[in-house]
Amino acid sequence: xxxxxxxxxxxxxxxxxxxxxxxxxxxxxxxxxxxxxxxxxxxxxxxxxxxxxxxxxxxxxxxxxxxxxxxxxxxxxxxxxxxxxxxxxxxxxxxxxxxxxxxxxxxxxxxxxxxxxxxxxxxxxxxxxxxxxxxxxxxxxxxxxxxxxxxxxxxxxxxxxxxxxxxxxxxxxxxxxxxxxxxxxxxxxxxxxxxxxxxxxxxxxxxxxxxxxxxxxxxxxxxxxxxxxxxxxxxxxxxxxxxxxxxxxxxxxxxxxxxxxxxxxxxxxxxxxxxxxxxxxxxxxxxxxxxxxxxxxxxxxxxxxxxxxxxxxxxxxxxxxxxxxxxxxxxxxxxxxxxxxxxxxxxxxxxxxxxxxxxxxxxxxxxxxxxxxxxxxxxxxxxxxxxxxxxxxxxxxxxxxxxxxxxxxxxxxxxxxxxxxxxxxxxxxxxxxxxxxxxxxxxxxxxxxxxxxxxxx
Numbered sequence: 091x092x093x094x095x096x097x098x099x100x101x102x103x104x105x106x107x108x109x110x111x112x113x114x115x116x117x118x119x120x121x122x123x124x125x126x127x128x129x130x131x132x133x134x135x136x137x138x139x140x141x142x143x144x145x146x147x148x149x150x151x152x153x154x155x156x157x158x159x160x161x162x163x164x165x166x167x168x169x170x171x172x173x174x175x176x177x178x179x180x181x182x183x184x185x186x187x188x189x190x191x192x193x194x195x196x197x198x199x200x201x202x203x204x205x206x207x208x209x210x211x212x213x214x215x216x217x218x219x220x221x222x223x224x225x226x227x228x229x230x231x232x233x234x235x236x237x238x239x240x241x242x243x244x245x246x247x248x249x250x251x252x253x254x255x256x257x258x259x260x261x262x263x264x265x266x267x268x269x270x271x272x273x274x275x276x277x278x279x280x281x282x283x284x285x286x287x288x289x290x291x292x293x294x295x296x297x298x299x300x301x302x303x304x305x306x307x308x309x310x311x312x313x314x315x316x317x318x319x320x321x322x323x324x325x326x327x328x329x330x331x332x333x334x335x336x337x338x339x340x341x342x343x344x345x346x347x348x349x350x351x352x353x354x355x356x357x358x359x360x361x362x363x364x365x366x367x368x369x370x371x372x373x374x375x376x377x378x379x380x381x382x383x384x385x386x387x388x389x390x391x392x393x394x395x396x397x398x399x400x401x402x403x404x405x406x407x408x409x410x411x412x413x414x415x416x417x418x419x420x421x422x423x424x425x426x427x428x429x430x431x432x433x434x435x436x437x438x439x440x441x442x443x444x445x446x447x448x449x450x451x452x453x454x455x456x457x458x459x460x461x462x463x464x465x466x467x468x469x470x471x472x473x474x475x476x477x478x479x480x481x482x483x484x485x486x487x488x489x490x491x492x493x494x495x496x497x498x499x500x501x502x503x504x505x506x507x508x509x510x511x512x513x514x515x516x517x518x519x520x521x522x523x524x525x526x527x528x529x530x531x532x533x534x535x536x537x538x539x540x541x542x543x544x545x546x547x
Contacts, residue, residue: 092416093118095185095196097177097355098204100128101398102390104160105405106202111168113418118170118196120177120187126160128206129226130398132233133157144261145233148295152398172196179529180358188534192541200385200412203356204405207349207391210371211502212247212453213470215315217345218461221322225255225346238264240342244326246270246313248446249348250296256306257299268338269303270328272347272449274310281445288438312452316343347448350505352392357527359386365520368440369395370448371505372524378429380408384415395443400435403428453506454513462510463503465496473507474514482515484508484523497533500525 094110096103099121110117119126125133131146131153142150163169172189179186185196209224216222223239225247231237232255242265245256256269286293300307310331317337318324325339351373353363361374361382373394380388389408390401407428414420456462458471473491480486484507487493493507494500500507508519515522530539 094200095198096202099126102204102401102405105402106409109409120172176532192543194544202387204390205352205392209346210350215460228344243342244340247346248273269307270311273446284441354527354531379411381411396435453509463493466492
């Protein structure tokens with residue numbers, strides 16, 4: 091039987107698996123989570139008492155449907171499921187997978203990547219201290235364990251996730267001192283019109299969540315510094331849209347500027363990339379169905395940042411593309427309908443990006459003494475000074491400055507680093523290029539790397 095490997099069990103991976111099973115295949119699904127659902131529909135441990143409506147709000151029905159679909163596939167043994175596993179590398183039709191028991195090799199004929207996305211972060215002076223998290227980390231703690239990461243929390247950045255996480259924390263009883271959005275009102279209104287035209291219901295729900303933030307919310311801000319000592323933040327200082335200075339006391343800060351597509355495995359699988367002016371990052375190139383070439387397919391936020399609903403559609407599209415390439419019959423009407431829905435999602439996503447733009451000027455102006463690479467403790471000034479030898483080449487600058495060489499492998503600093511380099515060199519960030527991905531794409535304990543989980547007894 092044809093071996094199809096799906097990486098990721100979020101909305102895209104689940105719908106892809108469902109589609110392949112319906113055609114008579116038994117795909118292998120590898121996922122880093124202990125339970126399927128992805129980040130947006132992250133599931134708490136067994137026995138957790140908070141109900142789905144509290145965890146997922148208006149999306150509870152969609153979350154439960156996805157969970158039940160996937161659990162049914164596992165229960166009926168229609169898929170080969172590997173939870174709590176990370177793909178470290180890809181080579182010659184084999185994935186090297188880190189499991190709780192060691193490394194195992196999974197061979198495949200077709201590879202469908204649905205790894206999702208991570209927070210897109212921008213450096214703020216002081217952000218390297220303990221007590222400063224990403225928005226995604228704050229949401230994970232709340233969904234997985236019902237924990238608010240602080241007693242007095244400030245959320246800062248831009249994008250729908252900023253409003254969503256703030257609303258979820260407030261609903262859970264946490265004290266949110268301020269929600270600081272770098273997107274100016276003018277951009278939000280302009281982009282909001284496009285959002286409303288593409289998906290009026292979703293836009294209205296977002297406006298209702300925003301209204302619930304009340305006076306906590308400020309738009310068009312410029313973040314200047316996170317103050318604190320070794321024990322964590324004490325306050326965040328910022329300027330409002332009118333240029334007035336503010337200082338908000340807090341003990342926790344969560345940052346995030348929408349999302350950054352997780353593309354390391356696509357890179358190792360030799361996908362081509364193109365710079366996206368819409369999202370200010372490098373994204374893989376595929377056809378409308380997510381096909382890179384025969385045998386390699388991408389879906390979900392790891393391909394294009396279209397949200398959970400878009401990811402479900404992308405998962406079905408990529409799975410059908412895989413089936414068509416394998417010679418299985420595909421309902422062209424369903425495929426064409428999903429492509430039309432995908433185009434509508436893309437219009438909405440483009441409007442979201444226009445409403446909540448990446449704060450390029452704020453990043454370019456970050457002071458020399460500010461830490462840029464949290465893993466290695468490298469400052470913006472050190473990166474700027476390396477350009478006299480590296481030129482405007484991201485990989486040369488990485489080798490000289492160590493920006494992007496740490497534990498996250500550039501996931502937190504690559505986009506901001508390219509912006510800092512572009513500002514210093516007087517060019518656009520696309521000209522800087524992108525960092526090459528290398529295995530292992532995730533940090534791995536040496537003890538587990540040395541042991542084989544699939545070794546014969």
